[in-house]
Amino acid sequence: MNPAKSLLLLLTALLAGCAVISEEACQAGLWYERGLQDGARGRGQSLVYDIARQCREYGVRVDTEAWLRGHEEGVAYFCTPENGYRQGRLGNSYEGVCTGPGADLFLAEYHRGLADYQVEMEYLQLARRYDDLRRQLIAVNAALASAGEEEQIRALQLHRSALRRELDLLDLQLRGFGFVGFSRFY
Template structure:
C-alpha cells in the first residue's frame, strides 16, 4: 500500500518531461504510460524515460508503458478533452488516432474556434483601447495649442502652433475614422465570441 501511495504521489507531482530515480526504481511502467496519455503526452516520451532510468541503473519496460498509454489514451481522446485542448490554444494532439480521433478532433476544432475568436476579440479590444487613449491625447494637445495660440505674441509662434494643430487634427481625423471601423469589428467579434460561448454552454 505504501509503495502504491508513493507511486501515485510521484506521478501527480512529477512533470512528465522527466522521471525520478524513485519512479525508475518502482518501475510501474503501466501506470506511468497511462498517466502520460491522460495528460496528452505522446508515447515517444518513453525514450527520454529510458535514458534517465538507464543513467540511474534501472531497466524500463516499453511494453507495459505502451499498454498503459493505450488505456490512458482512451480516457484522454474524448470530446470534452479535445474541447479543453483547443480552448487552451494548444497544437492538435497526435496521440488520438484511428477510432479514438473523431470525438477528440470534433471537440478540438470547436475549442480552437473558441480560442481564435477569443484572441481576435482581445486583440481588437486592445487596439480600440490604445486608439481611444491616443485620441484623447491628441485632443488635449490640440486644446493646449489652441490656448497657446490665443496667447501667442509673435507671428512665428502663431504659425508654428497653427501648423502643429493642422497636423494633429489630420492625425485625429484618421484615428477617429479608424476607430469607427474598429468599433464595428469589435461588435462583430463580441457577437461571434458570444455565439461560440452559448454553443458550448460556457
C-alpha cells in the same frame, strides 16, 4: 557570488527545466502510473523513448511495457469528445494520440474548440488595440487643448483624424463579433 558561478547556476536551472523526467522520478519507477498520466495529458508514445534516454543517463532502466499499458489507458481518458473541445478551447496542440472509433468525434470537437479559441484570441487582440487607440486619442485631445502653434494644432488634428478612422474600422470589426458598445465616443 561571482559571475561565473551565477552563470553556472542559471545554466543548470535552465537545463533541468528541459529534462523530460527528473532523476527522482526515474528512481521511483511507477512506469504504469507515469504512462497513465502522460496518456491522459495527450502525450504521444514517442515520449517513452525520451524518458528512457533520460533515465539511462541516471542509470535507471524504464519498464516501457508498463508505461505503454498505462499510456493506452490514459489516452482513453483523453480522447473523449468533451476533452477534445476543452483541449481546442484552451488552444492546446494535439499530438495525434487518438485512434479508433472515438478519434473522429474527438477531432471534430477539438477543431470546434480550437475555432472558438481562435475567434476569442482575435477578438481580444482587436479589443486591446481598440483600448490602446482610445488612450492615444485621449492624449491627442489633451495635447490639442494646450497646443498653441498652428502647425502643432494641424499635426494633432491629422493624428486625431487617423486615430478616429482606425477606431471606426475596429468598431466595425468588433461589432462583427456580435458585441455592442464600441461605438464612437469621441
